[in-house]
Amino acid sequence: MMQLLYDYCEQIQLSSVDLRPYQINERVSFEYWLKTLREINAKHPISGLGIEIGGVVQPSHVGVLAYIAQNTANLAQFFSMSKHYINLWYHYTELHFEYQKDQAIIWWEQPSYVKSGLYVYETAISKEIMVSILWHLLIQLVGESNVHFNWIEFTSSKPLNTEPYHLFHCPVKFDAEFTRICLPRRLLELPMRRPDSILREILESHAEQSLNTLPQEDSFIEKVNHHILEALEQQCAFIEPIAEKMNMSARQLQKLLKEQGLSFQQCLNTIRLELAKKHLRDEVYSITEIAYMLSYNQTASFNRAFKSWTGLNPSQWRHQTQNAKKQLIYEI
Template sequence: MQSFKNYTGTMYGGLGQLLYVYAQAKNLEISEKLYKIQNLERFEFHIWRELLDEINEQVDHPALGLDIAQYVQPKHLGIIAYIAQSCDTLGEALTRYYDLHRLIYDGGPLKVDIQGKSLSIRWEVLPIHLTSQITDEIALALLVQFLRLYLNFDDIQLEKINFIQPAPKNTRIYQDFFHAPIKFSQSRVELILPQQVLNASCKNPDSTLQQLLVQQAKDLLNNLPTTTQLDERLQQNILKGLQKNNYQIENIAEQLHMSVRQLQRYLQQQNTTYQERVQEVRLLLATQYLLDPHLSLHEIAILLSYSEQSAFQRAFKLWSGLTPRQWRQAQTKKCK
């Protein structure tokens, strides 16, 4: 039988940071292996398994994955967190995830099916002998915890949670976490929700992207000849449009309740163009994304709606005089 060490799947680097945060919070011994992965963009699945096993040996908790999930933050989930928080609904976020799931975890793609009035979300492909109760429960718990924290998910009742592993001694802790019926020894790891969850809206006021805009875009707006409420709305819509790869001037003008000609005329009065405003927002976002060591240049290019990484690299060098990698390395040196 194949050893899990020979499995080629990889994990997003931010999940290693999540384990580090958890270990610190619980005053655990932090292994050299856990230290080493803190600044990696990705690491191998077998290391994820080994780290979870190491922590499990130190923590007397009947549902370790559920406990770890309570420490999750958007930075631990990377590109999917950025995109999910910029989407208007969960259905929109899931649609975007289909295109990007391998950037988060390239071993077990997410499967979503409509079953009557219910929505089934599950992970497949990963061979059963490579999983454990901890890996399964943390996968579901991270998803549910993220939904609770960053989407309007409080009023949505989960219908059922399925696990493939046998039932542990204490099943009540799972019911208390998920607030749903739990079944063990099932054919697959699965989360079942009411189909109406697809219309659940994001908590935009809590969005990392919205906070970024409020905190950092002010300097950019102050450089304009006159800063108006329209400028702020324009920048917000461009920012969200970039995350959805839907930032064309026709769509942005419609959101501002203007015609394309009216928007172009307004920008012309400020001696700028729509494309220049888009590039300003892209530069603002690029410098923030580059500060996250777990985001690869490919992922950043996607977040900025570039069709190719090379196009992002050329544009960034025109803005800053440095390649994205050089800029990131320079910032890392400053922090040391």
């Protein structure tokens, strides 16, 4: 998927984004993926950015799953097996399928950090990319005249310019709880253009081997982050209760994190920093209130920690951010 971002930036000649060519099975952390989307959006801020990025997609960006899809009998067969193989393509958030009498609904989970207000916009762009990719891949699989969505829901706010979303020729809702796509059931019965059952078996065998060697660090780190966010809400951000919730000892949790090149304190600090920046930008809470929300017993402890992370204390960082925002508005 990182290759998709690289190819998109090459296409629009956005050379200032720090990207390079990626191997077909090369994987990065979800945080790195989101920060790259943030960088692209900052340097190329347009409505429907995810829709445009997804429009660049080729089967090689999706990997073996796209080639398996080309060799299934129909979309129903593809969707029935895609949940099993989805982690080979987009392993960041869980995908769900629901089948009703005359329609099928595809939807994505919201990661725990989004529920706490972190990476909200970047995750919304990521979901736009997924919807756009699905649209363009379906066209490649069964032909443009056959592809139709009943409706789409996005978690992002409605943009001033909704023209990019007209691509789907269906009702589009914004500010939804989940990103969802509704397809007519008849679409799932359409045959693929040139299916090859023997080739599909070969590809599935390769996919199974890839799944067996797939690293589990992203889902594990996501669980740790989820429990840290819950612990912060409960004013109990310590490793022991979090390890207990994950059915292991604190020592076991530290060992597993160490295998990923991390520590519990690093995970906790990363989340605290992102939440602190969010609250400081929002200008709703005082420094003391933010310290309490991040489970610090004393404001001075929060001030010292924040300065060690950013080089500025919270008040200085907030002031600097406010000035930068005012300067941007003045320039516009």
